[in-house]
Amino acid sequence: MDLSFSLYLPIAGNSVNILVILGLGGAVGLLSGIFGVGGGFLMTPLLMMFGIPPTVAAASDSNQIVGASTSGTFAHFRLGNVDFKMGLLLLVGGIAGGSVGVQIIKVLRQLGNADFLISVTYVLMLGFVGGYMFLESLQSMRASGRPQTDSKPKPESTYARMIRSMPFQMDFPRSGIRISVLMPLVLGTMVGVLAAIMGVGGGFIMVPVMVYLLRMPMHVVVGTSLFQILFTCINVTIMQASQNHTVDFVLALLLLLASSVGAQVGAKVGKKLGGEQLKILLASLVLMVMVKMLYDLLATPDVLLAYMGGH
Amino acid sequence: MPAYFLRSICLFLLLGLVPAGAAMAAGEVSVTSSPGDILMDARYDGTTLEVSGQAPAGSDVVVRLVGAPETVHLREKGKVFGLLWMNVGTLAFDNVPRIYLVSASRAFDDLGPAGASLRVTGLHDRIVQEHAASSQDLDAVSELLRLKVRDGLYGEPAQQVRLSADEGGSRGFTVTLPVPSALSPGGYTLEAVAVRDGAVIGSASAPVQAKLIGLPAWLSHMAFDNGLLYGILATVIAILSGLAIGLVFQSKGAH
Numbered sequence: 074m075d076l077s078f079s080l081y082l083p084i085a086g087n088s089v090n091i092l093v094i095l096g097l098g099g100a101v102g103l104l105s106g107i108f109g110v111g112g113g114f115l116m117t118p119l120l121m122m123f124g125i126p127p128t129v130a131a132a133s134d135s136n137q138i139v140g141a142s143t144s145g146t147f148a149h150f151r152l153g154n155v156d157f158k159m160g161l162l163l164l165v166g167g168i169a170g171g172s173v174g175v176q177i178i179k180v181l182r183q184l185g186n187a188d189f190l191i192s193v194t195y196v197l198m199l200g201f202v203g204g205y206m207f208l209e210s211l212q213s214m215r216a217s218g219r220p221q222t223d224s225k226p227k228p229e230s231t232y233a234r235m236i237r238s239m240p241f242q243m244d245f246p247r248s249g250i251r252i253s254v255l256m257p258l259v260l261g262t263m264v265g266v267l268a269a270i271m272g273v274g275g276g277f278i279m280v281p282v283m284v285y286l287l288r289m290p291m292h293v294v295v296g297t298s299l300f301q302i303l304f305t306c307i308n309v310t311i312m313q314a315s316q317n318h319t320v321d322f323v324l325a326l327l328l329l330l331a332s333s334v335g336a337q338v339g340a341k342v343g344k345k346l347g348g349e350q351l352k353i354l355l356a357s358l359v360l361m362v363m364v365k366m367l368y369d370l371l372a373t374p375d376v377l378l379a380y381m382g383g384h
Numbered sequence: 385m386p387a388y389f390l391r392s393i394c395l396f397l398l399l400g401l402v403p404a405g406a407a408m409a410a411g412e413v414s415v416t417s418s419p420g421d422i423l424m425d426a427r428y429d430g431t432t433l434e435v436s437g438q439a440p441a442g443s444d445v446v447v448r449l450v451g452a453p454e455t456v457h458l459r460e461k462g463k464v465f466g467l468l469w470m471n472v473g474t475l476a477f478d479n480v481p482r483i484y485l486v487s488a489s490r491a492f493d494d495l496g497p498a499g500a501s502l503r504v505t506g507l508h509d510r511i512v513q514e515h516a517a518s519s520q521d522l523d524a525v526s527e528l529l530r531l532k533v534r535d536g537l538y539g540e541p542a543q544q545v546r547l548s549a550d551e552g553g554s555r556g557f558t559v560t561l562p563v564p565s566a567l568s569p570g571g572y573t574l575e576a577v578a579v580r581d582g583a584v585i586g587s588a589s590a591p592v593q594a595k596l597i598g599l600p601a602w603l604s605h606m607a608f609d610n611g612l613l614y615g616i617l618a619t620v621i622a623i624l625s626g627l628a629i630g631l632v633f634q635s636k637g638a639h
Contacts (some may be wrong), residue, residue: 079429083600084607088429088565108442125568143626151634192470307619314615318607322618333629357432370468376534378458379471383561
């Protein structure tokens, strides 16, 4: 009997090994469930390594994230970790910001230096977000060495006073905070702009924003982030499928079956880890991706031409 | 426009896709493949073509599978500020065969000018770069060839064409040509070229169709002809699968 695991993907225009794709999906899904990130910033380059064209990799990955984040949101919802009110406000901001970001990219492309700006934004954002999170969680892990609880009274900062004095204050009982409605709307817009420029879902920027600027508890952040990613990716999948025909559903389905299982396991693993441990692990992951991107920018490529699409 | 048209025709002739008529008239070169067409179903993972035919006695044979020439747009990578490698512009190339797999009955170096022209690097003179690259010392066409070779779309398969002994005025030849999994559906030309004393003395060609069948054909039809519906279905199925897996885990996790 011919025991081959190859499968031909007509939209990607290449064949893949089913076991490899299931493995990739499972691993990225696990990270997604633990950290509340879509995992697009990891999956797309991995798929490209296995012969999937960049545009198809990015679009099919959005399709996959729809499934994985449904499963992840569901798991976190049962654990009481989804702040729907906050998620919806961030989403509204994110959609507005995404539209602005797409226009910015168009203008930059006409000016001719979009790619340079995208690459530099990417490395700086990853480096800044990863570095800050890493140092911050390291400090608080040292500071709270004895008691394992997160409640440590701090003197009220200027930032805290500023957000308390903003208008339209509202209670977010699930996150246990009271802030102005403007905060999630404005921050959502800013992340939306960045995500559109960088061509990613924005989970890895949104998570630190929720933790540090909205001061939400880490576990609620993860669930809420997944909830928001779900809607962003539904939008991207339908747009890509109808306009660019780049969604390979068979590839997406294989990835999502594996990643949904991974995300469920991830949600359970995440619950066992402390908030600070989660932060420092995510920070390490983000820094690793940054180093890889920096390496790609500095090292001489094998071939001095590349296909269109991707970053 | 007429100049472009004329150039295209010349290049097409140079590529050697249509000289079959002249050679066939002499009745000396012939080529067939098994299977005649490439059928791409869900299990398609590249395939092999068993190519055979006849060539004039005492000649060497080069067999190639060539895709239709197309225009290709690629990004040019260059150094910015003498430090960072990134996309510095786009380049367009004309007359780029979609695929170019070529095998010969002996080393290309031993086949003289004809061998040099027929091997992958011989495409260098036939591919047209539309405008200069941003970096002056970049040989963009060579980079394009390297990119295609890396992706398995251009190549000189290790296996050589096997020749049988001369019989009358001709000799038989066979070769197994591996076809990559990244082949796009469409029309290809299989060609056998007879070479003697470094010159082409005849050739013959046969069309090879690569077509999607079964599930890939249906999916491709859905994705390209009903994009919106396809996108919505893909999303709904993804959500339902996500929920189903969530429920499975919920029932397992209940205690």
